[in-house]
Amino acid sequence: MNLLKNPKSILLAAIAPLALTACKKDNNNGSVTTQQSTITVENVLQSQPLVESGTFQGTGTPALIQPGQSTTITFSAAKGEALSFATMYGASNDLFFAPDNPGIQVYDNNGNPIEGDVSTQVKLWDNGTRVNQKPGAGVTHPGVAETKNISEVTGTDAQGNTYLAASKLVKATLKYNGNSTFALTLQNTSGGTANETPLSPGVWSVSYIVGGTLQAPKPLYTSGQPTANGLTNIAEAGDNTALSAYVKSITGIFTPLSPILVVVYNGIDNPIYKAGTIDAGKGLTPLAQKGNADTLAAYLKTVKGVKAVYVLPAPNTKVLLPSIAGKQGGVVSQQLNVAAGDRLAIATMYGFSNDWFFASADNGVDATQKGDISGTIKLFDDGTAINQFPGAGLTQFNLAGTPLKESQPIAAVPNPNAFTTLPPVTGIIKVTLK
Known part of the structure; x- marks a missing residue:
């Protein structure tokens, strides 16, 4: 029984709402010794139909x-x-x-x-x-x-x-x-x-x-x-x-990841979000609900201590697709210039949700380190839209819906949650620094 037909062409239409253009800010003025690093983010989810x-x-x-x-x-x-x-x-x-x-x-x-x-x-x-x-x-x-x-x-x-x-x-x-x-x-x-x-x-x-x-x-x-x-x-x-x-x-999770927001900063706390507080209204809501990082990226470029901001869309599809029928999921990479004391954080939408997003936990990571940092990523609920079963919700934006507003503090998504049991975060998103 052939369950998937032309998955790439099917998905291109589905993910149009998540598509963004890349933007960046790099304020490195050469006054400190920097080193080059490359961040790579992959959607490693083995999706099910x-x-x-x-x-x-x-x-x-x-x-x-x-x-x-x-x-x-x-x-x-x-x-x-x-x-x-x-x-x-x-x-x-x-x-x-x-x-x-x-x-x-x-x-x-x-x-x-x-x-x-x-x-x-x-x-x-x-x-x-x-x-x-x-x-x-x-x-x-x-x-x-x-x-x-x-x-x-x-x-x-x-x-x-x-x-x-x-x-x-x-x-x-x-x-x-x-x-x-x-x-x-x-x-x-x-x-x-x-x-x-x-x-x-x-x-x-x-x-x-x-x-x-x-x-x-x-x-x-x-x-x-x-x-x-x-x-x-x-x-x-x-x-x-x-x-x-x-x-x-063949029952499980299917979700794209929106274009990846990457922030390099120094001397401040993680500028993307703060768990336990109400969304500050600086652009995280569009990212968490619609996969649109433009507003948040523009805001971050004005924040003192933020050294660089990138929004990384996948080639052709813009969003990072999961693995479908054994094919590799979406991958994006970006070269960074970082220095001692720099921190790094990312954020991306869980595409088939109401307002869930993956982000670096706490104050991100040391931007100069190397290796797999996937274990530092957690899944959060932005608290701005009423949740429904992920991938089966009438008001989920990327399923042609309009999110229903709520106002709750940003919090980690429990697993199992009220709807389903998700794979470990590392089974959905992989982040490496080289």
């Missing part, structure tokens, strides 16, 4: 969703992201219920959350691995093997067995819980019909959207293609273990 995934089931043993019963999936999503799921038509050989790809849409074209009955988006599919018997309690499992592609069942299957529309057997109801979070309730409404069936434990997923393109537009199955990645276990036996393991393996 799914922002969230999980499992669902009924009650009892086995944990089936019997006629009249329901289960609820809770998830976050940005505009354009969709919820996909798969669950077995239990009284069949290899049929499963799932929405058509890419999944159930949860916002309208204007970005308004969709609520109510979305059952018409649920379809019935034939996994193509077993000859279909007449559906019902008398089906023999697993049945006679066959090798066909996944196909939608509309009214009758390949053997002439008849079925009601999937929306008559499974009722899907969407509810918006606020702050980009939703609940989808799946109710088994097959009771008393000619297609009465239990539903098996299932798997669900939400794909990242980048530049209007989903990174996993066909996360669980592909119509017209052979089944893969453990879906057969659900379709034939209602066992979601293998498919769950697969989607978990």
Whole structure:
């Protein structure tokens, strides 16, 4: 299953809001002995295409969703992201219920959350691995093997067995819980019909959207293609273990880093930010919310003790992309002239957030040192925008949203946090001095 297509061209559109031009200030007047140093910053994140995934089931043993019963999936999503799921038509050989790809849409074209009955988006599919018997309690499992592609069942299957529309057997109801979070309730409404069936434990997923393109537009199955990645276990036996393991393996973090702000200073504290205080309004907010360092860079050039300011965009893409499908992430470098006593600090936006930014902790580092200084970088919350699930927030600027204001002190982002568990900072950004 090909999850990523032309990732570079896709991302170029997504990251346009983060794009900046380089600027610098270098006030070294030659009155002290200087040495040359080169700073290199890399986005080393091994990105994943799914922002969230999980499992669902009924009650009892086995944990089936019997006629009249329901289960609820809770998830976050940005505009354009969709919820996909798969669950077995239990009284069949290899049929499963799932929405058509890419999944159930949860916002309208204007970005308004969709609520109510979305059952018409649920379809019935034939996994193509077993000859279909007449559906019902008398089906023999697993049945006679066959090798066909996944196909939608509309009214009758390949053997002439008849079925009601999937929306008559499974009722899907969407509810918006606020702050980009939703609940989808799946109710088994097959009771008393000619297609009465239990539903098996299932798997669900939400794909990242980048530049209007989903990174996993066909996360669980592909119509017209052979089944893969453990879906057969659900379709034939209602066992979601293998498919769950697969989607978990491609669920994680995806974020670009905005052009890197680099500051060399002497005799003052870190001029970029001060943890525990409200954002001073000197330009950190545009950096943390939009990836735009221009305002902060212009301010820093006026600060006494600041010797040099650089904003480093990546070639072509401007932002530093993560590693996608094994390709190297973005890299920028800058030659510096530094002297004894100089300090160095950096800052860059966690691109798919509301107002998170990476920055040098405390008072930065000795600018004359050499080696990997990634361990001195921390992730901070600017406290100026209400947080949402990173990469699945309706008001995240780089997902075409408008941040919702708040006023909280700048603080380190906890890990795990209220939304997810992030990789270590050193697994996202690498900073070296040579």
